[in-house]
Amino acid sequence: MSPQEMIEKALDLSTADDVVVIADESSSANLRFAGNTLTTNGVTRSTRLTVISVAGRGVGVVSRSAVRPEQLADIVAEADHAAEDAAPSEDARPLVEGTRSADWDDPAEPTSIGVFGAFAPALGEAFAAAEAGGRRLYGFAEHIVTTTYVGTSAGTRLRHTQPTGRLELNAKSADMKRSAWTGVATRDFADVDVAALDASLAQRLEWSKRRIDLPAGRYETLLPPSAVADLMIYMYWTAGARDAMEGRTVFAKPGGGTRVGESLARLPVRLYSDPAAAGAECAPFVVAHSSGRQSSVFDNGLPLAPTDWISGGALSGLIQTRHSAELTGLPVTPAVDNLLMEGPEGGRSLEEMIASTERGLLLTCLWYIREVDPQSLLVTGLTRDGVYLVENGEVVGEVNNFRFNESPVDLLGRLTEVGAPVRTLPREWNDYFTRTVMPPVRVPDFNMSTVSQAS
Secondary structure, three states: OOHHHHHHHHHHHOOOOEEEEEEEEEEEEEEEEEOOEEEEEEEEEEEEEEEEEEEOOEEEEEEEEOOOHHHHHHHHHHHHHHHHHOOOOOOOOOOOOOOEOOOOOOOOOOOOHHHHOOHHHHHHHHHHHHHHOOEEEEEEEEEEEEEEEEEEOOOOEEEEEEEEEEEEEEEEEOOOOOEEEEEEEEOOOOOOOHHHHHHHHHHHHHHOOOEEOOOOEEEEEEEOHHHHHHHHHHHHHOOEHHHHHOOOOOOEOOOOOEOOOOEOOOOOOEEEEOOOOOOOOOOOEOOOOOOOOOOOHHHOOOEOOOEEEEEOOEEOOOEOOHHHHHHHOOOOOOOOOOEEEEOOOOOOOHHHHHHOOOEEEEEEEEEEEEEEEOOOOEEEEEEEEEEEEEEOOEEEEEEOOEEEEEOHHHHHOOOOEEOOOEEEOOOOOOOOOOOEEEOOEEEEEEEEEEEOOOO
């Protein structure tokens, strides 16, 4: 059966009051390399079917991989029975009224190893250049295409195809003592300039030939877009309206309510999501395989629109389901699978920001980010693959790694410069969230709490 046929059959088999069926068809292609040599490549395919049955206000959810047609009746019956036995769901709402995608009847769109047709030769040329330059390249390239179909008893028939590509590239010196990292997100690898990425890594390895030890402390610091993405993504994940309303997070207002409307940034920063953002396009409707504090299965198929989370430096929105919106009195603003940030017009490039720095640190990326205090969103983590000292507009050497302690929310209030936004790949969270457009930023007093022995 096709995914559409599986959905229609499941809807027909169910005896529940309402039913949502989600079919995900995924395929992936990957290349892995080490020491300037391609080591492995492969292609995989997978399917998942999720049946969400509603009996009264009870919900039963059953999700299975690689479902065969003869298994479908048992899966639907299991979901129906689970719904009958379930306690009432507080987020129960009428299903979203039916809409139909124009391409609903189209088959899933798989990827293939051919997606690397132009990228692989360029990678080979980069291997040769690295070998000649006395460095070694390690990393992987991955392309995933997931086609999602959502069908409901309310008549919804929605389809979305999501391509997700990422490249992580690490360069090491011949003696393996110096390391540099870069990464990019892409929809199809056609826009990946491997030679430019390798050149940037070669420059960083050259910078690291001079070692400068610095103590822990607060330093003026330039955070590149990748590091900014990791911090903003974590803040976004914690921006649930219900958690804020209940006083659980940094977005809770003392005495009750949320901080929506409160100024968070000294500069007119905008943090937003847009399903149609060029190069970072994502599903334009809610896909919820289960309910949680920031999602509801009853919202499946709900249209998504451009949403400002921070506008003009002020908190303007929190992640909402229809249920939580009723509790908070705020607009319904579900999560969107991309995140973009920009500052005042005319933001400079990272290179221009370096050139105007009298003395400060330049980070490459952040690593092992963990929450310390949810009330302030204090997080800790490590710097990795190059922290550089900038003096009089030039990088003069590499310094030791640090452990940092910072709150992304507090950080917004201390920014002194927001550069030009670019498409970027977060280092820490790219297994889960890749569609980001972020600027480099300048922080006058980034807290390097201790020296790290990590290398």
